[in-house]
Amino acid sequence: MTVTEPAAPAAEAARRVVLEAAGVTMRFGGLTAVDDVSMQVREGEIVGLIGPNGAGKTTFFNCLTGMYIPTEGRVTLGGETLPPKPLKVVRAGMARTFQNIRLFANMTSLENVMVGRYCRTSSMALTSILRGPKFRREEAATRERAQELLDYVGLADSAEILARNLPYGDQRRLEIARALATDPQILLLDEPTAGMNPKETEETMHLIFKIRDSGMAVVVIEHDMRFIFNLCDRVLCLVRGTVLIEGSPGEVQSDHRVIEAYIGGDDDEEEDA
């Protein structure tokens, strides 16, 4: 696997903070799934989120994207505090993919990506019925942008194929294209390479680099350690809802507590969602 150059540390401080989570806590009744987690993500940075099953990674994602309302804590995007509503979070510029693929199975690839454009387009009922020039322009632009994004993730030839008929790896990439269609500043990927073979994993890695190079920030949850340590500029390890360690891939990799958490732990709670 190719090892790529992480973003130069000197420039890091100068970059704008895109996403900031401060003291995010999520309790379900007596269970504290996420406990006082703070995180900063800068422009053009790839941050990895690792941790054993049940550590609260996906729950943390759900708190960030407004799918859960955090019990405590604050999430800000580009300086603005995000309301815990998925819709407003997407409009503000944060998009995500899902651990278990959640494409619109009976729509074509192109249509899936076009749905992603929904929040960046505006024609409503009357415009759609009257079909004026504005409507047609917007439809054409939506279609064109969706096709561009399919090209971007390497699905140019699959535009008219139903999402359910795509091979597994392509479905993951289509989810990324759909998320990109919302014009995000930051992209949250929940296990983007789960179930992929090594070749597909490497393609996905290059795709994520390409996205990063376009200036977007990326947060990745992953269990494939080789993948995450090659990909990320910074890694957070969550264990039982709290941040165990945060640092460069090298630091995290060599930390004995991380290894303990994965191998030696007695933590076998199931992850909630």
Added chain:
Amino acid sequence: MTSLEKTAGEAPVSRHDRMRSRFGSRAAVLAVAGGALLVLSGLLSWSYDDRVLGDLSIRFYPAGIQIYAMVIGVVGVVLGLLLLRRPPWLDPGRGLRALGYGSVAFVVAALVSIAYQAGGLINVNEGGWVGLLGALLILGAALLCPPEHLDVHSWPRLAGWQEISIIVVLLAVLLFTTAYTLNIDDAATFGCLLVVILTVAIALLGSGFGGYVGFIGQNNRRPLLLAAFLVAFLFPFTQDGSDANMSIATQILIFAATALGLNIVVGLAGLLDLGYIAFLGTGAYVGAMLSQSAFATVGWKPPFVVVMLLGMLVASIFGLIIGTPTLRVSGDYLAIVTLGFGEIFRLAMFNLDGNNGPDLTNGPNGIPAIPDLTFFGFDFGATHTVAGIPLGRFSNYYFLLLLLIAFVILVFTRLNDSRIGRGWVAIREDERAAEAMGVNVFGLKLLAFAVGASLAGLAGTIKAHQDTSVTPDQYIFLESAFLLAAVVLGGMGTVAGVLVGATILKLLPEKARVVNDYRLLIFGLLLVIMMRFRPEGIVPSKRRQLEFHEDDEDLVELAQTEHLEAK
């Protein structure tokens, strides 16, 4: 593919083909013989008694039932001959199967009604038995046919004018059949005819003609739409000034327009609404209260165009009021809450009689004596003669309702094919994912509710004038259930399906007393059967079909190819 694989793959196929052709030719002989017998039976006497099912007793003078037998026979012969030289996009075997079962059912029904009405099977003459034999032969032929794989890529492309003429001929046949069917008064004959029409239709659709006709329709959308409206427009001219069928036709159109509105809510947005009739009622009450009727409770008498807009507006406001709290629940809960709101509407109309609250509706008496519409001096109540054919009151309303339906279809299809339509599909597929992708789920659901309600409200304002009175008991839960049945039966998310569903549900009770007496039982059974064998409805939308058959790989493949062809 290597040559080795090729030979290995081909050997069993060719044996299969040999077997297939042997059985195929036997089946063809049987089918042609059966068809010929049915045609022959049409020329023979079916009944000793000449008062049953029209007059079937005279030889070589086919009437009613006998002509239907001959039609089935001809279709049987054609399908049988097609078995010998099968185009790859056709499977006559499937058609023969439907034709076989249908024709047996038809002949048996005819024989039973002869025996029942004339007193005993002894009254059945030789023609009936020949017909039965023919029907059984066709069924036998069908059972011999192995199922074929349809190759949808090989549809022949014809020149544009040829395809358009096929459409025109089909629609002309449709117009003729409709006019003919509607003019039959005898319930038994009507029932037999329906069996025959369904049999022939299913046989032709099932054998692959349906897909081909759909393909042609896809290629010529505009001519198809225009021709369909032309046919609908010409229908009153086939009625010789009689208002009996036109009255039914107007009822069907109102019912269909309302069901199409409901289809936006149910079929497109995927929300189960069991109180939808309330919106039709809202429109009707607005129309009645602002009408010239002496019993109208509001003094203001605006022109009807204003009334229509107000009806839409008030209904959509009601939709928003009902939708805002209820759309936070989903699925079964939504169904129950909307059902409750439907009843609240009826009870409110029942009680707004001046004793409890303001007098808006005259309570249970409703608002009677609503005068006919007049547009620029055109009186909808009067009979107008066009080209020597008198067109009565209901024909006038029919034309107005045709415009209404056109408008509703326009709204339906354009919304479906837009950003909003995509949002609705996304919500149906995965609501949480849709929301996480920035689709305004709540807003779109509310929009579906409001648009659906406004279309029903619009239909209601016209209905008030056509029915001449508006009472609360016209807007009971059962009507909501029938609307929903029309949508589910016809096909959620399609226009053609709902038109078919609405026609079936309104026409059958009007034409056949038996159906009217047991309509709940019959429609209930019909729905159960549909849910078992074709949950996506008579004319399904491709996407809905996929949703209902998640694991049918053939269907997925077919949908995929058709999708590609359509582009």
